[in-house]
Amino acid sequence: MKLKKNILFFSYFGLFFFLLFEILFSEKSVFRYFNYLRTINVNLEEINKKSEELKILKSYLKNFENIPEFRELVIKDKLFYKKKDEKVVLYDFNF
Numbered sequence: 001m002k003l004k005k006n007i008l009f010f011s012y013f014g015l016f017f018f019l020l021f022e023i024l025f026s027e028k029s030v031f032r033y034f035n036y037l038r039t040i041n042v043n044l045e046e047i048n049k050k051s052e053e054l055k056i057l058k059s060y061l062k063n064f065e066n067i068p069e070f071r072e073l074v075i076k077d078k079l080f081y082k083k084k085d086e087k088v089v090l091y092d093f094n095f
Contacts, residue, residue: 023030063070076082 064074065071
């Protein structure tokens with residue numbers, strides 16, 4: 001009877017130890033789970049930043065397509081375009 005209890009105890013203990021080892025140190029461990037959660041949160045923050053940037057760029061494009069004055073300012077600013085009758089002031093910053 002005592003031998004049966006010892007075998008039963010050691011089998012439960014062995015099973016418990018095996019499951020604990022699998023939970024802590026296997027490929028699907030708890031530590032990896034928390035690391036994956038941290039990585040997912042970082043990626044979600046990046047996605048939110050990119051979506052905000054996309055909204056800004058879409059509004060910029062919408063303004064560029066719909067407002068002629070805005071389009072003219074952007075072309076002048078980015079492409080250094082000027083009209084024939086427009087004067088351009090150049091500054092020399094040699095100190």
